[in-house]
Amino acid sequence: MQFQFDSVSDLLAMAGHGPYVWAAYGITLVSLLYLVVTPLRRRRALLAALRRQQRMNRAETELSKQGAAADPAATPSPSRDPRVN
């Protein structure tokens, strides 16, 4: 096993076939990266959305608690925690 080309520029040119070979490898690389990146991005977006919702729920329960403390007669708002399945 040995390096088949005289220089790096030789490797890039591939005796005239360079554009074809490198284009094929480039398109493959982009496609494979697309396959990896899309599920990762989707996972991150989903978790971020869930966190946002949790923060909102927490703020809502805080508010209703404060409201309940200030006015004992007020009925506590029903919990809208999505964790309750």
Add this chain to the structure above:
Amino acid sequence: MAWQWFHRLGSPRWFYEKTGPWMPWLAVLSAVLLISGAVWGLAFAPADMKQGNSYRIIYIHVPAAFLALAGYYIMAISGAIGLIWKMKLADMVMKSAAPIGAVLTFVALVTGAIWGKPTWGTWWVWDARITSMLILFFLYLGVIALQEAYQHQDTANKASAILALVGTVNIPIIYKSVDWWYTLHQPATIKFTSESTIHPSMLYPLLTMVIGFYCFYALVLLLRTRSEVLEREKKTRWVQDLARQG
């Protein structure tokens, strides 16, 4: 007891937590295999006597084509499991497998076309294998389109599982018919049957790439299925806890 793992597989949470630790290993393994195989094939494998350097596309074309076909069967089998045992996880695997297979089929088609230009002097040849690959691509697109068309996720999964199964029955018939059609119209100038006598120094990088593509396929399939699991289970406590942890 022997079937316990099978029933456990029905639990998306178990699947998610079990496969979590595998992911970095699988990622490293497929990256190492793919990069070393590509470098080996691009720079260290000898040039082909007839085709020169353009043959180096084989190192991505052939593995992609392998996985494109194997991916259809993986999709159809998980679809069948989902239909028969009503296993949610199998449905998710099927849904995740469709776009991966379509992308790999696309890669095989495009690299084949690019390879064809210096070899045959034209981007597109109605060769039996290319044509079958194109029809496989259409089959994938059909499954994806059907999956997208249904609002209700469960119905979408069942419908596309049936379509995938029908496709599985048809794939051998389609391949045989296209083969037969090609022998009928085969132009005498194009002969391309030298792959069986591939030299070991060219074969080993190819094998590395094939194994690398299999690992990559497993990695991506798991990634997609895992994010699908999270999406479907987002109302449950364990996913909420997962989100809270960051």
Add this chain to the structure above:
Amino acid sequence: MSDIPLAEEQLLRSRQLVSPGVWAGFLATLRRDTIIAFRHRGEMMNPLVFFLMVITMVPLGISPERIILATLAPGMIWVVALLATLLSLDSLFRSDFEDGTLEQLLMSPQPLYFQVLAKVAVHWLVTGLPLTLMAPLLGVMLSLPAAGFVPLCYTLLLGTASLSLIGAIGAALTVALRKGGLLLSLVIMPLYVPVLIFGASAVNNGIEGFPIGGQLAVLGAFLAMAIVLAPMAAAGALRIGING
């Protein structure tokens, strides 16, 4: 609208007779669908008009020269027959789905397999068969060589039946969708490839004077397989589309 009394009639019958046999159920659906099809004669004509119109486009788009048309004719007629079948398939289960007849069929004690088979048989009777009968006329228009006419009719006769059966799977898969038409074509067309290859090549073989028995046998095998498997898949798809 005119099919509602028929559906009621069928329902009444199924109440009177406790459980009619499989054959009786098959015949009842066959009869009902045939009557409905013949009441909508205009709709029946549509695939034929489409067939004729597209074939007219060929010389306009390519060339009116006889030699060119003759080489194109077998494949062109086959491809257009395939498209005409595809376009007509969307309505195979549609009206039954919309007026609830399909649910009745699903709930009936009859195996759904034979009900689907009866529906497909009627579909073939009102599209595949007329397309086959019309094909020689279009062959004349495209100056198909004389030796090609008999193979064209034989292959279309066998082939359109397979096309209807395979297409029924797509029609069943998309029946619950409001815009199923284009999707149906996308989903089903790749599955039509073998039928098209053998059908068109048999006609070409016939023109060149070779025997076409082999291709006809293969088309027959496709048809036999489609009769066994396609209604099964279509029945499964219908259950999914209706029950969710």
